[in-house]
Amino acid sequence: MGGCLIPLVLAVLFFSLLVNLLLGYLLATDLAEAFETEPAALQEKHVLGDRDASDKVAVVRIEGVISDYTTAFPIRQMEKAAKDKHVKAVVLRVDSPGGTVAASDELYQSLLNLRDDNGRRFPGSGPKPVAVSMGGVAASGGYYVAMAGKPVAAERTTITGSIGVFAALPNVADLARRNGVTVELVKAGDIKGSGSFFHRMSPDERQTWQDTVDTAYDTFLGVVAAGRPLTKDQLRGEVVIDRTIPVRDEKGNPATALGVPVTAKYTRKRADGGTYTAEQALAFKLIDKVEDLPATIRAAAAAAGLTKFKAVSYARPPGILDLFTGGQARARTDVPDLRGLAASLTPRLWYLAPTADGAILTAGP
Numbered sequence: 001m002g003g004c005l006i007p008l009v010l011a012v013l014f015f016s017l018l019v020n021l022l023l024g025y026l027l028a029t030d031l032a033e034a035f036e037t038e039p040a041a042l043q044e045k046h047v048l049g050d051r052d053a054s055d056k057v058a059v060v061r062i063e064g065v066i067s068d069y070t071t072a073f074p075i076r077q078m079e080k081a082a083k084d085k086h087v088k089a090v091v092l093r094v095d096s097p098g099g100t101v102a103a104s105d106e107l108y109q110s111l112l113n114l115r116d117d118n119g120r121r122f123p124g125s126g127p128k129p130v131a132v133s134m135g136g137v138a139a140s141g142g143y144y145v146a147m148a149g150k151p152v153a154a155e156r157t158t159i160t161g162s163i164g165v166f167a168a169l170p171n172v173a174d175l176a177r178r179n180g181v182t183v184e185l186v187k188a189g190d191i192k193g194s195g196s197f198f199h200r201m202s203p204d205e206r207q208t209w210q211d212t213v214d215t216a217y218d219t220f221l222g223v224v225a226a227g228r229p230l231t232k233d234q235l236r237g238e239v240v241i242d243r244t245i246p247v248r249d250e251k252g253n254p255a256t257a258l259g260v261p262v263t264a265k266y267t268r269k270r271a272d273g274g275t276y277t278a279e280q281a282l283a284f285k286l287i288d289k290v291e292d293l294p295a296t297i298r299a300a301a302a303a304a305g306l307t308k309f310k311a312v313s314y315a316r317p318p319g320i321l322d323l324f325t326g327g328q329a330r331a332r333t334d335v336p337d338l339r340g341l342a343a344s345l346t347p348r349l350w351y352l353a354p355t356a357d358g359a360i361l362t363a364g365p
Helices: 002-034 072-083 101-116 141-146 173-178 203-227 232-237 278-283 293-303 320-325 338-344 357-362
Strands: 043-049 056-063 087-096 098-100 130-139 152-154 159-161 239-246 263-269 275-277 310-315 349-352
Touching (some): 043 293, 056 072, 072 087, 072 101, 072 310, 087 101, 087 141, 087 293, 098 141, 101 130, 101 141, 101 203, 101 349, 141 159, 141 203, 141 349, 152 278, 152 293, 203 232, 203 349, 232 263, 275 278
Parallel strands (some): 056 310, 087 130
Antiparallel strands (some): 098 349, 239 263
């Protein structure tokens, strides 16, 4: 019996060692990819057009929540398109509810780099026109990034807009106090404790955050004003919706009082932080047209003077893990992990669509 167990134990140990080596390799390649700046490894995927054409329209995709952890792949796509002399036009495909202020601006600046060949982050083969195609959602930070392109098109089912900014500062001061938990803060500087989980903010402390949010909001307005035929005052103050609406109960039914419908005033401004449908965005000059991705690609090719072209998108090369799973298992960047949870507890500013704030927990570091 003992003679049979020895080979079995050795086999299990060997298999365990093999699995650990494999997992170590996969972790190393994932970490290497996170810091990878060379776009040459990206694979071209044919989207539409003549496969034999030399001139290209590059489709660069920005998908999911925008954070420091998710900008590397879009920027690598931009760099590859910028360096390819056969790319004559670019279509930015946005399907994102937005994300952090810093990461959204990084993508915006990188797209300007691609459009103008200004050399800010990477060299290119010359300026390239950038058109924008919005997917299911292109809101807040997703809309912010789109302002580097023109024309801006949305699908008829797109949700867009959400021009605003917020800072989410968790506070458990009352809960801690009720349960006998205290945190003694030792500090130098009158408002150094601003944003602490365990202390309520004073008016001065709150105002420091309000000033920061207001500055980010003004930056957002400036980016939109630079990309659209609208001024900051029109974005901030011009009323675009003004009507009376029924007040609804918690089940969504119109409320009544003594048999009379209860109504309320409903007023909207372009940059009030709320979203719009594609048709509303078109009417309010937030986009240029409503059309699907293939139509935007063909229009971009025509505007660049191309009669024969192929549209291509970029994909990560398959890794070892993909061989086991049969797909690009590492392509997802929105999987929650401890890094995202830890980062979500760090005070920061967000260009993020309403109801998408749950994504804060998965936004990455």
